[in-house]
Amino acid sequence: MLRYIGKRLVISLITVWVLVTLTFFLVRLLPGDPFTNPKMTPEIKANLNKYYGFDKPLPVQYARYLGNLARFDLGVSMKYKGRTVNGILKTTAPVSADLGIRAVIFAVSTGLLLGIIAALNKDKVLDKLTIFLAILGVSIPGFVMAAFLQFIFGVKLRWLPVAQWMNPAKGMGFEHTILPTLCLGFGTLAVFSRFMRTSMLEVVSTDYIKTARAKGLSPLQVTVKHQIRNAMLPIVTMLGPTIAALLTGSFVIETCFAIPGIGRQMIIAMNNQDYPMILGLTIFFGVFLIAMNFITDLVYGLVDPRIRVAK
Amino acid sequence: MQISREQFAHVGLDQERSQAIVRPSMTYWQDAWRRLKKSKISMISMAILVLLILLAIVGPLTNGYTYFDTNLTNVDKEPSAEHWFGTDTLGRDMWTRVWSGARVSLFIGIVVTLVESIIGILIGGASGYYGGKLDMFIMRFVDILSALPFLVLVILIMMIMKPGLMPIIVALAITGWMGKARLVRGQVFSLKEQEFVLAATTLGASSSRLILKHLIPNCLGVIIVSMTFSVPANIFAEAWLSFIGLGVNPPQTSWGQLAAAGAQVFQTKPYLMFIPAFFISITMLSLQLFGDGLRDALDPKMRK
Numbered sequence: 196m197l198r199y200i201g202k203r204l205v206i207s208l209i210t211v212w213v214l215v216t217l218t219f220f221l222v223r224l225l226p227g228d229p230f231t232n233p234k235m236t237p238e239i240k241a242n243l244n245k246y247y248g249f250d251k252p253l254p255v256q257y258a259r260y261l262g263n264l265a266r267f268d269l270g271v272s273m274k275y276k277g278r279t280v281n282g283i284l285k286t287t288a289p290v291s292a293d294l295g296i297r298a299v300i301f302a303v304s305t306g307l308l309l310g311i312i313a314a315l316n317k318d319k320v321l322d323k324l325t326i327f328l329a330i331l332g333v334s335i336p337g338f339v340m341a342a343f344l345q346f347i348f349g350v351k352l353r354w355l356p357v358a359q360w361m362n363p364a365k366g367m368g369f370e371h372t373i374l375p376t377l378c379l380g381f382g383t384l385a386v387f388s389r390f391m392r393t394s395m396l397e398v399v400s401t402d403y404i405k406t407a408r409a410k411g412l413s414p415l416q417v418t419v420k421h422q423i424r425n426a427m428l429p430i431v432t433m434l435g436p437t438i439a440a441l442l443t444g445s446f447v448i449e450t451c452f453a454i455p456g457i458g459r460q461m462i463i464a465m466n467n468q469d470y471p472m473i474l475g476l477t478i479f480f481g482v483f484l485i486a487m488n489f490i491t492d493l494v495y496g497l498v499d500p501r502i503r504v505a506k
Numbered sequence: 507m508q509i510s511r512e513q514f515a516h517v518g519l520d521q522e523r524s525q526a527i528v529r530p531s532m533t534y535w536q537d538a539w540r541r542l543k544k545s546k547i548s549m550i551s552m553a554i555l556v557l558l559i560l561l562a563i564v565g566p567l568t569n570g571y572t573y574f575d576t577n578l579t580n581v582d583k584e585p586s587a588e589h590w591f592g593t594d595t596l597g598r599d600m601w602t603r604v605w606s607g608a609r610v611s612l613f614i615g616i617v618v619t620l621v622e623s624i625i626g627i628l629i630g631g632a633s634g635y636y637g638g639k640l641d642m643f644i645m646r647f648v649d650i651l652s653a654l655p656f657l658v659l660v661i662l663i664m665m666i667m668k669p670g671l672m673p674i675i676v677a678l679a680i681t682g683w684m685g686k687a688r689l690v691r692g693q694v695f696s697l698k699e700q701e702f703v704l705a706a707t708t709l710g711a712s713s714s715r716l717i718l719k720h721l722i723p724n725c726l727g728v729i730i731v732s733m734t735f736s737v738p739a740n741i742f743a744e745a746w747l748s749f750i751g752l753g754v755n756p757p758q759t760s761w762g763q764l765a766a767a768g769a770q771v772f773q774t775k776p777y778l779m780f781i782p783a784f785f786i787s788i789t790m791l792s793l794q795l796f797g798d799g800l801r802d803a804l805d806p807k808m809r810k
Binding site for chain 1: 642645646649650652653654655657658659662665685689691692693695696700727728731732735738742745762765766769772773779786787790791794795805
């Protein structure tokens with residue numbers, strides 16, 4: 196097992212390197228360049244190119260970038276003058292992660308519970324109710340959902356603040372997290388509830404459930420110990436990328452609620468061809484995703500002892 | 507009336523005939539179709555889906571308007587006998603726009619979902635079945651492709667290909683199959699350790715037969731659920747691409763775009779948002795219910 200983990204760590208490093216290399220050269224293929232201000236004289240442009248090292252040949256730039264990356268230095272943002280990519284990540288990532296963790300906990304726990312309830316009441320009213328919830332979750336885009344909730348709870352009922360993230364220093368507390376968490380988590384909730392329902396139904400007609408029943412286990416024990424545990428597999432698979440996606444921020448939700456998170460940064464960086472930011476964010480997201488998928492492969496063995504990814 | 511022994515003839519036991527199969531044998535798919543037909547909800551949702559596709563084909567031709575002709579003397583009209591779904595802020599007929607948008611949205615939703623599912627199932631199935639080095643290689647490739655910025659990929663694909671529906675479909679399919687591959691791989695990991703696979707292997711089934719005939723059909727439940735979610739996800743992905751100028755170009759439209767445009771004015775003209783949103787939802791609802799029925803019909807364990 197330890198050997199497998201060691202091997203995976205080495206391979207993960209190689210994966211990150213390939214990702215960095217690909218992104219580094221792909222962003223340079225994009226049309227346009229970072230300095231497109233028409234007021235800019237050629238001298239200023241040349242100076243800027245020199246400052247960011249763009250006057251050197253591409254392989255030299257690449258080698259230098261890798262050298263800096265080895266020291267965990269992601270360079271300087273071009274859009275936010277004078278701010279380092281590391282600095283921007285340090286201020287925005289924790290906010291997105293905070294929101295993301297809340298959304299994951301809310302969405303996954305509620306989603307699984309609903310899925311289990313639906314499966315145990317197959318084709319009854321409760322089951323159909325979860326279908327409608329799923330449809331609401333998937334067919335309402337995030338920005339519409341955000342606008343509706345802001346309008347109802349923020350403007351009409353005045354129960355919750357319309358926007359902004361919690362900031363204890365300014366006296367903005369937990370109530371600021373409720374609407375963004377609901378909005379961010381709702382789609383995931385819908386997906387997880389449907390997957391859990393289907394997965395539970397796949398398991399219910401297997402032989403080991405029959406055996407468990409025949410042994411005289413109580414229905415509760417059969418459901419909890421055998422059915423739910425075996426139904427968790429597709430959930431575990433999806434959990435990794437879902438956590439990675441929710442914790443690294445959402446452009447739509449962060450824009451709608453004016454949350455200073457990381458989700459908006461990628462779009463801003465893309466619009467400005469901010470190469471260091473695009474690369475930095477890609478590496479940040481990539482490392483997160485690779486780590487989550489690594490953990491998923493290890494967890495498979497816990498959920499279903501027959502599975503041995505590590506060989 | 508007296509029945510005598512002579513009136514009966516002794517037939518005896520005919521080995522051949524008692525072993526003969528009288529009822530016609532059914533393939534897996536025939537049986538699945540037979541069971542699907544028994545489920546009323548599935549049949550109704552299938553009918554609704556077919557109706558939506560038919561309306562998308564004939565809808566834009568029915569009332570003499572086009573999706574691009576503007577009429578500035580007749581803007582923001584509520585639904586009426588003349589304009590069944592009203593008109594938008596440029597005086598374009600919404601009925602025609604909704605159904606020509608349906609063409610784009612349903613086409614993208616269905617085609618992209620099919621393509622990404624087939625790629626994901628085959629690659630995920632092979633990766634899970636063979637495991638080891640091949641699995642490691644494929645999964646790291648999946649990691650890299652999922653971590654690459656979506657927009658960078660999309661813009662590069664748009665640069666290479668001619669503008670239109672094709673680059674959107676390619677971009678969404680290339681970025682969409684990884685989730686399904688991981689899902690199928692995880693299921694196959696668990697399934698391949700089960701007894702029926704051992705039985706099939708012992709009987710000499712080849713690897714490709716095992717994957718295609720035994721492992722993938724047993725993953726169909728989660729695959730169908732994931733497909734029913736992919737269709738709306740792709741419809742909205744197209745709308746999002748259009749929003750940043752990379753999707754279908756105005757005056758051509760799609761459900762996602764219509765809903766997004768309607769959402770801007772939903773407090774004053776709610777019907778502009780609710781009509782496209784209603785059709786997206788009804789597509790979703792039918793897909794979910796049909797998916798449930800299909801899952802039950804395809805599950806060999808539920809056979810009676």
